[in-house]
Amino acid sequence: MRSEERPGHIEKFLKRADKAIDSAVEQGVKRADEILDDAVELGKITVGEAQRRSDVLLKQAERESRRLKSKGAKKLEKGIGAAKKMAAGKGDALETLAKLGELRKAGIITEKEFRAKKKKLLAEI
Numbered sequence: 446m447r448s449e450e451r452p453g454h455i456e457k458f459l460k461r462a463d464k465a466i467d468s469a470v471e472q473g474v475k476r477a478d479e480i481l482d483d484a485v486e487l488g489k490i491t492v493g494e495a496q497r498r499s500d501v502l503l504k505q506a507e508r509e510s511r512r513l514k515s516k517g518a519k520k521l522e523k524g525i526g527a528a529k530k531m532a533a534g535k536g537d538a539l540e541t542l543a544k545l546g547e548l549r550k551a552g553i554i555t556e557k558e559f560r561a562k563k564k565k566l567l568a569e570i
Contacts, residue, residue, distance in 0.1 A: 538566045538567075541562075541566055542567075545559055545563065545566075
């Protein structure tokens with residue numbers, strides 16, 4: 446009779462072991478699902494934060510671009526103005542030199558005076 450009880454006892458033990466394994470697997474799958482859900486949520490948060498940071502950086506870059514364009518345009522205008530003044534100064538110097546040449550030809554100034562003024566005007570250009 447004992448031999449008949451044993452297979453029943455082993456069978457109960459195996460059923461309990463199967464239940465324990467099933468429970469462990471179920472708990473493991475459940476825990477894995479929870480971890481996966483947490484990871485997905487964290488990923489969503491990270492993506493959202495990255496998008497917000499990207500938007501902030503884009504706005505900063507656009508402001509800096511406008512500032513640099515404005516600053517560049519002002520410097521360019523200043524350079525063009527200086528170039529115009531220099532060109533006008535050269536034109537004035539050439540006109541003055543031509544007038545001095547006429548004064549020299551007319552005998553109003555001497556050759557020495559003409560050369561001195563010519564040297565001074567050319568040095569200014």
